[in-house]
Amino acid sequence: MNNKKDKQSSKSENQKEKAEEITTSKEQKKVLKTPLQEGIERFRKDNLAKLGLVGMILIIAAAIFAPLLANGRPLIVYRSGMFSSPMLRYIFAPDSSEIIVEQFFNYIFIFSPIALTLIFLARKKAKYLKTIGITLAIMLLIPFAVTKPRLDKTNWRTETAKLKNGEFAIFAPVPYGPSENVAIPYTPPSLKHYFGTDKIGRDVLSRMIYGSRVSLAVGIFATSITIVIGIIIGLISGYFGGRTDFFVMRLVEIVICFPTFLLLLILMSIMMDMEFQQSILIVIAVIGFTGWTGLTRLIRGETLKLRSLPFIQACESLAIPTWRIMLYHLLPNLVGVIMISFTFGIAGAILAESSLSFLGFGVQDPTASWGELLRQSFEDPSTYWHLTLFPGLALFIAVLSFNFAGEGLRKTLDPKE
Numbered sequence: 001m002n003n004k005k006d007k008q009s010s011k012s013e014n015q016k017e018k019a020e021e022i023t024t025s026k027e028q029k030k031v032l033k034t035p036l037q038e039g040i041e042r043f044r045k046d047n048l049a050k051l052g053l054v055g056m057i058l059i060i061a062a063a064i065f066a067p068l069l070a071n072g073r074p075l076i077v078y079r080s081g082m083f084s085s086p087m088l089r090y091i092f093a094p095d096s097s098e099i100i101v102e103q104f105f106n107y108i109f110i111f112s113p114i115a116l117t118l119i120f121l122a123r124k125k126a127k128y129l130k131t132i133g134i135t136l137a138i139m140l141l142i143p144f145a146v147t148k149p150r151l152d153k154t155n156w157r158t159e160t161a162k163l164k165n166g167e168f169a170i171f172a173p174v175p176y177g178p179s180e181n182v183a184i185p186y187t188p189p190s191l192k193h194y195f196g197t198d199k200i201g202r203d204v205l206s207r208m209i210y211g212s213r214v215s216l217a218v219g220i221f222a223t224s225i226t227i228v229i230g231i232i233i234g235l236i237s238g239y240f241g242g243r244t245d246f247f248v249m250r251l252v253e254i255v256i257c258f259p260t261f262l263l264l265l266i267l268m269s270i271m272m273d274m275e276f277q278q279s280i281l282i283v284i285a286v287i288g289f290t291g292w293t294g295l296t297r298l299i300r301g302e303t304l305k306l307r308s309l310p311f312i313q314a315c316e317s318l319a320i321p322t323w324r325i326m327l328y329h330l331l332p333n334l335v336g337v338i339m340i341s342f343t344f345g346i347a348g349a350i351l352a353e354s355s356l357s358f359l360g361f362g363v364q365d366p367t368a369s370w371g372e373l374l375r376q377s378f379e380d381p382s383t384y385w386h387l388t389l390f391p392g393l394a395l396f397i398a399v400l401s402f403n404f405a406g407e408g409l410r411k412t413l414d415p416k417e
Helices: 002-031 035-045 045-064 101-120 129-139 141-146 156-161 204-240 242-257 260-273 279-290 293-308 310-317 322-358 370-375 385-413
Strands: 076-079 083-085 168-170
Touching: 035 045, 035 156, 035 385, 045 204, 045 385, 083 242, 101 129, 101 141, 101 204, 101 370, 168 385, 204 242, 204 279, 204 293, 204 322, 204 370, 242 293, 260 279, 279 322, 293 322, 310 322, 322 370, 322 385, 370 385
Parallel strands: none
Antiparallel strands: 076 083, 076 168
């Protein structure tokens, strides 16, 4: 009897020990988190960062899906027993003065459902998805290159009014294009034109939706140019040091001496005198090539810190080529600084483009721009209040969203937080 009791007590003790081991292992798993998991958790706790992320998503979605949100042509027409899409041709060949920017966003608009489908299939570990995705991405470029712009003066609202019984047309929520004269100039907001009309009777909401494309294009591409230049010069300066660092820093200080916005105005006025047609590309180039100094100093400082660490010295002792050290050992450790600078840079570029357009040196009419809409209300802001309020609010939300998201990203990637 005593032996049985001893066996039962030993079994119960073993079970308790196993249960304690399981609980402790679970607790250890909960406690031990990767830096990425900790960063994501910090980001989730930051309400302002989440608010900024939501604002960014809304602006990006408006820019990508602009043809579905605001379009003077029907999305789908059913007539004479057949379906057609009058707007589809102008996805590939937009009737806009800024064709490159329009085609870029239209390409993303068409390719995004394909990309989401491939990502969904990737969870099931389907083979050759990468090859299929690259092939489809290349093939999708063909209609954009082949289709030529064509002038279409069809008044689709009049045409669709003639449809017979059983026939129908589906328009976008805002059934006006950004360049269509559809009402009396300076019409205040109404049920027909939610944000009113501008100085020549174009729908303001439609122009604001397409203006988000201009703002994002300038923000992303101009900041990308800044990032590339800043990384190259900052890495070279910080890694080599000595005379190279001295001359690079003196060059940076000379560029910083010029007021950035004044330099932008001078360069834009010169470009306008040379009669460049693609004004948005000039805005991107000018903002990109004048804003690299701040990032260069950041990259240089971080490179100087990393340069003295043992793993870089070990690379040098193994005679690893300099370009490999920069590309594979230094650059990955600078990703956090680059991502944060990129987010803040987009906000600054959007603000710079709107300021230039407001002064008449940026994106030119008839291209839609938030700054250009604000400029139209300059004569009488109180009377044309809708041209002050709505574009100004969009600009405020865009800049604030990117700044909030950038600050949240900084807290997420900063090990001191």
